[in-house]
Amino acid sequence: MHVLITGAAGMIGRKLSARLVKDGQLNGQKIDRLTLIDVVAPEKPTGFGGAAELSASDLSSPGAAAKAIAGKPDVIFHLAGVVSGEAETDFDKGYRVNLDGTRALLEEVRAAGYKPKVVFTSSIAVYGAPFPASIADEFQLTPLTSYGTQKAICELLLADYNRRGILEGVGIRLPTICVRPGKPNNAASGFFSGIIREPLAGQEALLPVSESVRHTHASPRSAVGFLIHAAGLTREQLGPRINLAMPGVSCTVGEQIDALRRVAGDKVAARIRRHPDELVQRIVSGWAERLDAKRARDLGFKAEANFDDIVRAHIEDELGGKIAN
Amino acid sequence: MHVLITGAAGMIGRKLSARLVKDGQLNGQKIDRLTLIDVVAPEKPTGFGGAAELSASDLSSPGAAAKAIAGKPDVIFHLAGVVSGEAETDFDKGYRVNLDGTRALLEEVRAAGYKPKVVFTSSIAVYGAPFPASIADEFQLTPLTSYGTQKAICELLLADYNRRGILEGVGIRLPTICVRPGKPNNAASGFFSGIIREPLAGQEALLPVSESVRHTHASPRSAVGFLIHAAGLTREQLGPRINLAMPGVSCTVGEQIDALRRVAGDKVAARIRRHPDELVQRIVSGWAERLDAKRARDLGFKAEANFDDIVRAHIEDELGGKIAN
Numbered sequence: 001m002h003v004l005i006t007g008a009a010g011m012i013g014r015k016l017s018a019r020l021v022k023d024g025q026l027n028g029q030k031i032d033r034l035t036l037i038d039v040v041a042p043e044k045p046t047g048f049g050g051a052a053e054l055s056a057s058d059l060s061s062p063g064a065a066a067k068a069i070a071g072k073p074d075v076i077f078h079l080a081g082v083v084s085g086e087a088e089t090d091f092d093k094g095y096r097v098n099l100d101g102t103r104a105l106l107e108e109v110r111a112a113g114y115k116p117k118v119v120f121t122s123s124i125a126v127y128g129a130p131f132p133a134s135i136a137d138e139f140q141l142t143p144l145t146s147y148g149t150q151k152a153i154c155e156l157l158l159a160d161y162n163r164r165g166i167l168e169g170v171g172i173r174l175p176t177i178c179v180r181p182g183k184p185n186n187a188a189s190g191f192f193s194g195i196i197r198e199p200l201a202g203q204e205a206l207l208p209v210s211e212s213v214r215h216t217h218a219s220p221r222s223a224v225g226f227l228i229h230a231a232g233l234t235r236e237q238l239g240p241r242i243n244l245a246m247p248g249v250s251c252t253v254g255e256q257i258d259a260l261r262r263v264a265g266d267k268v269a270a271r272i273r274r275h276p277d278e279l280v281q282r283i284v285s286g287w288a289e290r291l292d293a294k295r296a297r298d299l300g301f302k303a304e305a306n307f308d309d310i311v312r313a314h315i316e317d318e319l320g321g322k323i324a325n
Numbered sequence: 326m327h328v329l330i331t332g333a334a335g336m337i338g339r340k341l342s343a344r345l346v347k348d349g350q351l352n353g354q355k356i357d358r359l360t361l362i363d364v365v366a367p368e369k370p371t372g373f374g375g376a377a378e379l380s381a382s383d384l385s386s387p388g389a390a391a392k393a394i395a396g397k398p399d400v401i402f403h404l405a406g407v408v409s410g411e412a413e414t415d416f417d418k419g420y421r422v423n424l425d426g427t428r429a430l431l432e433e434v435r436a437a438g439y440k441p442k443v444v445f446t447s448s449i450a451v452y453g454a455p456f457p458a459s460i461a462d463e464f465q466l467t468p469l470t471s472y473g474t475q476k477a478i479c480e481l482l483l484a485d486y487n488r489r490g491i492l493e494g495v496g497i498r499l500p501t502i503c504v505r506p507g508k509p510n511n512a513a514s515g516f517f518s519g520i521i522r523e524p525l526a527g528q529e530a531l532l533p534v535s536e537s538v539r540h541t542h543a544s545p546r547s548a549v550g551f552l553i554h555a556a557g558l559t560r561e562q563l564g565p566r567i568n569l570a571m572p573g574v575s576c577t578v579g580e581q582i583d584a585l586r587r588v589a590g591d592k593v594a595a596r597i598r599r600h601p602d603e604l605v606q607r608i609v610s611g612w613a614e615r616l617d618a619k620r621a622r623d624l625g626f627k628a629e630a631n632f633d634d635i636v637r638a639h640i641e642d643e644l645g646g647k648i649a650n
Contacts, residue, residue: 137465140464141481142566144488149481149482149484149485152481153482156466157478160468164416240467
């Protein structure tokens with residue numbers, strides 16, 4: 001089994017690589033070859049006994065996509081992409097990387113004439129307000145960002161290439177990944193993770209929105225689980241509608257804080273400081289609050305049961321079980 | 326007012342050109358310039374007093390899109406495209422013309438730095454079975470053809486360019502155009518028009534499906550009306566969801582035949598011969614039967630009230646009011 005991961009140097013890419021190495025197999029087959037690419041060269045995952053190729057490559061550059069699949073990987077996890085904020089500020093780069101890069105990859109698969117499994121990470125940014133109380137699987141895609149537009153277009157391409165038998169595709173719409181490890185960043189969504197991560201690390205965190213704001217979250221651990229589960233689904237299980245909203249925990253910011261308090265105590269939860277920011281509040285108000293994700297749940301995708309579990313996953317996976325007092 | 330029509334040599338393009346020349350104005354402004362392009366040079370519409378440019382051009386060819394909008398048309402009717410059957414049999418041509426050609430046009434508008442109205446003809450082929458009894462405006466797009474995929478992608482692009490203020494876009498999803506004038510063709514949908522057109526012209530027509538098959542139709546006259554109405558809608562009226570399912574007459578094949586009999590008599594209706602074709606039956610079973618088109622109706626788009634009116638429109642517009650006995 002040869003696995004290719006694009007965007008392998010990113011947070012999810014690294015966790016997916018580590019998990020595949022730990023599992024040693026995918027869909028019951030031994031992984032003997034890993035190709036990891038990203039715009040910066042990914043590190044070799046520790047403990048992998050097979051052949052690992054690591055390369056710095058932008059799929060939208062001439063020849064890069066062909067090179068990426070030259071070894072005919074059996075499973076392609078296509079995670080590479082410019083993030084939401086950058087796709088909005090740099091129109092050309094967003095379309096080039098997120099749309100042209102993905103299309104180049106699909107076209108090279110077609111040219112290579114074999115039929116890999118392609119797991120594509122889409123996003124709930126494909127949806128755009130106004131929303132019903134909970135977004136059904138049949139709800140339209142009317143993205144309100146260029147990032148969401150590019151993800152929706154790639155979903156359509158993937159479905160058409162899948163329908164034509166060029167590849168076996170599955171697109172998974174990830175909810176907000178929380179708790180995202182690492183440094184605070186300037187993404188509008190950053191506070192959803194920040195208000196959990198910083199207090200657990202002994203730092204103060206700013207909360208720019210009201211506690212009534214509702215959003216849907218899944219842990220990095222669940223996101224990796226979605227990817228691996230998606231790779232194992234058959235064409236028969238998926239049917240023609242191969243792009244799926246993933247499950248997650250829908251909760252308010254207030255419920256996030258309650259969960260943090262239950263898991264880590266009052267002292268930790270007290271490190272959150274209210275600091276309203278109208279711009280962030282306005283951006284967040286256009287985001288999906290809750291999704292049914294019925295098809296994904298029926299197909300066996302599993303997220304955390306509640307936000308307490310998301311907090312615990314972060315403490316276990318990122319903090320070695322230790323909370324800063 | 327300078328109007329550009331792409332795909333101007335096609336059936337709808339010619340009727341739109343003729344209507345604009347007859348009206349002499351669009352959105353209350355005198356039309357003094359018409360640019361008509363298609364892969365074959367369109368004919369100059371008779372009776373136009375202004376400046377007409379006619380050119381044979383494929384928007385997906387290098388430089389063609391820039392040339393098409395060099396005169397900065399105020400309103401662009403983008404009708405050009407490879408039809409459904411050809412997009413399915415020629416993968417590369419379909420994506421090149423329907424996707425890359427449209428994207429080139431949008432990109433050249435962006436480069437030109439002005440903000441035209443762009444009216445894009447999409448199709449109900451953006452929907453894919455299984456369907457609810459009637460398709461709501463919020464229903465997802467899961468096309469089952471490459472043509473439908475390309476139309477859905479262009480809708481997403483148009484909405485993003487509109488959202489960013491690059492242009493004023495509106496996409497209209499046309500139902501099946503019936504009665505399509507001209508010769509019978511091999512399109513799977515051809516019989517919907519054929520069973521009306523041929524009997525009215527004194528010819529026998531074959532009916533390949535059961536009379537219980539339901540479908541949605543609008544006359545060529547209505548389609549032209551949709552285009553002109555769309556050009557007059559403001560950004561405020563449309564909001565961010567600029568792609569709209571158009572209204573039409575939803576009826577069964579049996580009801581089509583009943584309408585023909587009411588309008589043209591038993592002798593004409595008797596020229597339809599049942600000739601079941603399993604392939605056509607299977608293709609048609611994947612098509613949308615009925616659409617709410619509530620937003621479009623609320624925005625003032627008007628189709629015929631019933632299939633009798635569609636038959637009458639054909640007799641008036643194509644047959645000079647005369648039915649073959």
